[in-house]
Amino acid sequence: MSSPFLTAVNISHTFHDLPVLENISLEIQSGGFVALVGPSGVGKSTLLRILAGLLRPSSGDIHMADGSRQEPIGLVFQRDNLMPWRTVAENVRLPLELMGVNGREANGRVQAMINLVGLVGFEQRYPAQLSGGMAQRVALARALVHEPLFLLLDEPFGALDALTRERMGLELLRIWEAMPVTVLLVTHSISEAVFLADEVLVMGSRRPNTERPATITHRIPTGLPRPRDLAMERTAVFQDCVTAVRAAIESGV
Amino acid sequence: MNTLRTQPTWLTAVISFAFLILGWQLLVTIGGYEKFILPGPLDVWQQLKIVVGDGRLLRHSLITISEIIPGLLIGCLVAAPLGYLLAKSPLAERLLSPYLIASQAIPIIAIAPLLTIWISSVYWSRVAVAALVVFFPILINMVVGLRSVPSELYELMHVLKADAGQIFRKLEFPAALPVFMAGLKIGATLAVIGALVGEFVQPQSRGLGFLLIMARQSFKTDLVFVILLTLATIALSLYGLVALLEKRVLRWKLQK
Numbered sequence: 001m002s003s004p005f006l007t008a009v010n011i012s013h014t015f016h017d018l019p020v021l022e023n024i025s026l027e028i029q030s031g032g033f034v035a036l037v038g039p040s041g042v043g044k045s046t047l048l049r050i051l052a053g054l055l056r057p058s059s060g061d062i063h064m065a066d067g068s069r070q071e072p073i074g075l076v077f078q079r080d081n082l083m084p085w086r087t088v089a090e091n092v093r094l095p096l097e098l099m100g101v102n103g104r105e106a107n108g109r110v111q112a113m114i115n116l117v118g119l120v121g122f123e124q125r126y127p128a129q130l131s132g133g134m135a136q137r138v139a140l141a142r143a144l145v146h147e148p149l150f151l152l153l154d155e156p157f158g159a160l161d162a163l164t165r166e167r168m169g170l171e172l173l174r175i176w177e178a179m180p181v182t183v184l185l186v187t188h189s190i191s192e193a194v195f196l197a198d199e200v201l202v203m204g205s206r207r208p209n210t211e212r213p214a215t216i217t218h219r220i221p222t223g224l225p226r227p228r229d230l231a232m233e234r235t236a237v238f239q240d241c242v243t244a245v246r247a248a249i250e251s252g253v
Numbered sequence: 254m255n256t257l258r259t260q261p262t263w264l265t266a267v268i269s270f271a272f273l274i275l276g277w278q279l280l281v282t283i284g285g286y287e288k289f290i291l292p293g294p295l296d297v298w299q300q301l302k303i304v305v306g307d308g309r310l311l312r313h314s315l316i317t318i319s320e321i322i323p324g325l326l327i328g329c330l331v332a333a334p335l336g337y338l339l340a341k342s343p344l345a346e347r348l349l350s351p352y353l354i355a356s357q358a359i360p361i362i363a364i365a366p367l368l369t370i371w372i373s374s375v376y377w378s379r380v381a382v383a384a385l386v387v388f389f390p391i392l393i394n395m396v397v398g399l400r401s402v403p404s405e406l407y408e409l410m411h412v413l414k415a416d417a418g419q420i421f422r423k424l425e426f427p428a429a430l431p432v433f434m435a436g437l438k439i440g441a442t443l444a445v446i447g448a449l450v451g452e453f454v455q456p457q458s459r460g461l462g463f464l465l466i467m468a469r470q471s472f473k474t475d476l477v478f479v480i481l482l483t484l485a486t487i488a489l490s491l492y493g494l495v496a497l498l499e500k501r502v503l504r505w506k507l508q509k
């Protein structure tokens with residue numbers, strides 16, 4: 001449980017002449033759940049893409065646990081990015097198809113994920129027929145269906161109402177507890193970050209009056225016991241942690 | 254206006270066609286033109302009955318169609334992979350696109366005689382002209398279609414460790430299909446023009462183009478009209494077929 005799943009050392013990234021990330025080092029434990037927060041435009045999505053192996057950083061190294069680089073990962077983009085020519089069920093099935101999982105086994109897993117995200121009855125609809133929040137839930141189901149070892153979520157609940165958002169968060173925790181999956185979650189909701197994660201990483205700039213280049217300014221362990229339940233949001237530990245994260249974000253800009 | 258708009262499209266089409274015929278007849282009656290300058294609808298109808306009756310129209314139409322279809326298919330089969338190459342390889346694009354664009358500046362009617370020199374078979378030289386006309390719009394649409402694939406979907410395939418074949422089958426092909434089908438619709442009508450140009454250059458005794466030349470030389474203007482109408486019908490039918498195919502393969506587009 002305590003071997004690092006991913007280690008990033010001194011990651012810096014510059015887009016053309018815009019320095020975005022500077023000297024970011026982080027470690028995510030195997031089976032850990034880390035949340036990443038920070039103001040808009042600070043570089044959260046950029047860092048996520050670097051960790052996903054989609055973007056080569058201008059400098060720095062990333063090490064991953066043996067073999068996990070070659071495994072398909074689960075990824076939810078900030079925008080849902082479904083394939084418009086595939087139905088809901090076909091979108092969710094995509095990762096399984098690519099891995100060669102077919103037939104009844106695939107159908108069962110797809111249906112289970114659709115149940116989980118609450119889209120029963122919409123299996124044969126196309127993305128154009130879904131609301132923004134429904135599409136996001138399809139994207140989440142697609143990210144989870146192949147039981148990835150590494151799950152990267154960029155604002156996966158951004159378009160959901162508060163109650164659905166809470167329910168999806170709890171489902172995500174349930175899945176995370178049942179599977180050997182390591183999660184990195186980008187979110188704009190401080191309370192969501194604290195409620196779900198073991199540790200909240202706060203991004204911001206160390207320089208005054210500018211957001212860029214950003215680094216990780218604070219690492220705040222949430223200190224809440226597992227398994228989590230919604231009643232914990234009323235505890236002093238939770239409230240203190242939320243206050244600490246908020247102060248960290250404000251001090252960083 | 255409003256009542257017309259609420260009618261089914263076939264009814265609108267019939268009404269507008271009726272007006273067209275009526276206007277045509279009026280023009281002939283008022284103008285009093287000679288039959289070889291502007292034949293009336295009735296003359297054309299008589300001529301149509303003759304060439305349908307003696308089987309000439311069908312025979313020459315089938316020959317022209319047998320040039321259009323392979324021309325369209327060959328044009329697609331060459332243009333689609335080349336379009337893929339151009340869209341995927343910046344080097345190929347830099348090397349080839351100047352020539353491809355320059356080739357479009359030369360009218361097909363100027364290239365066609367060259368093709369007949371290089372290809373000795375009358376049939377295949379006509380098919381080649383049709384294919385050449387079809388080639389460019391298909392190529393362009395293939396490139397545009399592939400370029401329109403959202404980069405996030407490429408990234409998704411990448412993190413799911415899809416191989417090149419899977420990326421093509423499950424992402425690029427379906428994503429480019431709508432634009433490709435639009436190109437195919439344009440190509441279908443252009444193939445008709447291409448085959449006809451091929452027949453003009455190589456008119457040896459068969460095809461609607463040959464029939465057209467014969468009709469013109471003997472001042473059978475009513476027969477010219479019959480042939481033009483036949484060509485329009487062929488082009489419309491082919492377009493309709495492609496549109497039907499498009500509806501089938503792009504069913505998801507209709508579900509809005």
Ligand SMILES: Nc1ncnc2c1ncn2[C@@H]1O[C@H](COP(=O)(O)OP(=O)(O)OP(=O)(O)O)[C@@H](O)[C@H]1O
Nearest residue numbers: 015016018020039040041042043044045046047078
């Ligand atoms: N592909 C790109 N090319 C150039 N600049 C980019 C690119 N992607 C992001 N940027 C820039 O990098 C900075 C960080 O962007 P990023 O998307 O990582 O922010 P973010 O923290 O995810 O913001 P948000 O919370 O609004 O999603 C922004 O200033 C943005 O303009």
Ligand SMILES: [Mg+2]
Nearest residue numbers: 044045046078
């Ligand atoms: Mg972002």
